[in-house]
């Protein structure tokens with residue numbers, strides 16, 4: 001596969017999209033931007049809803065690959081998740097198939113497996129093949145996206161790397177995040193690896209930095225050529241002093257999905 005150059009970035013106005021707009025061009029990508037919302041300083045960005053199949057098809061035409069970040073990124077009523085995350089992702093995959101785009105990097109989430117108990121003590125790291133245990137309709141939509149990716153690989157030969165992102169923010173802001181944090185620079189490294197690795201078929205990877213308190217296994221991400229450079233540990237002392245260690249009796253500390261397992265799921269998590 002020739003290295004992709006023109007890449008459609010969906011969800012480009014969002015938090016992660018904004019970080020990647022800053023970081024990915026240094027890898028040589030020419031980004032085409034799409035979002036529901038206009039993006040300040042980006043007059044060429046495509047303002048489109050994933051519900052608009054014609055607009056989505058036009059947006060993917062001629063790109064080498066897609067990084068798919070667009071969608072609802074928190075828990076929401078099922079009908080909203082259905083439209084943006086489930087139908088919207090289906091529209092994107094159909095458009096990619098119709099236009100012959102060979103590779104998608106799909107922003108999946110730890111919330112696809114959010115009811116997985118967090119490892120404690122000497123427990124092994126969570127493998128990427130751990131059973132799906134979505135913690136929300138949001139997490140369920142990420143399970144759908146991963147399965148859609150598998151279908152489009154098996155049936156149509158369209159490759160995907162599904163990245164189960166932990167928390168990608170400039171700094172970790174909670175004790176939980178010390179385990180699942182992905183620095184923006186590592187996020188760009190991982191997306192670059194996911195865009196350029198050969199023969200990925202459909203590969204699921206965990207998306208985080210090389211955190212000292214890591215909960216999950218990064219083997220499949222490293223197999224793509226991803227070499228994380230960051231670790232949340234320098235933030236640990238301050239966060240633990242402010243918030244305390246994770247507590248055994250606290251439901252929001254018991255599972256991978258953190259606050260998303262509580263009712264209602266609370267932000268920030």
Ligand SMILES: NC(=O)c1ccc[n+]([C@@H]2O[C@H](COP(=O)([O-])OP(=O)(O)OC[C@H]3O[C@@H](n4cnc5c(N)ncnc54)[C@H](O)[C@@H]3O)[C@@H](O)[C@H]2O)c1
Nearest residue numbers: 011013014015016036049050070071073107109165167168
């Ligand atoms: N940021 C993280 O740490 C994290 C963790 C796990 C997964 N993810 C996933 O990564 C992606 C980006 O996350 P984020 O934090 O930047 O979220 P965000 O909410 O900041 O950005 C999402 C963007 O998608 C756009 N969008 C929503 N519905 C759309 C539609 N129907 N059509 C077109 N655009 C639409 C929004 O306008 C928004 O700009 C999401 O899919 C999210 O589920 C992020």
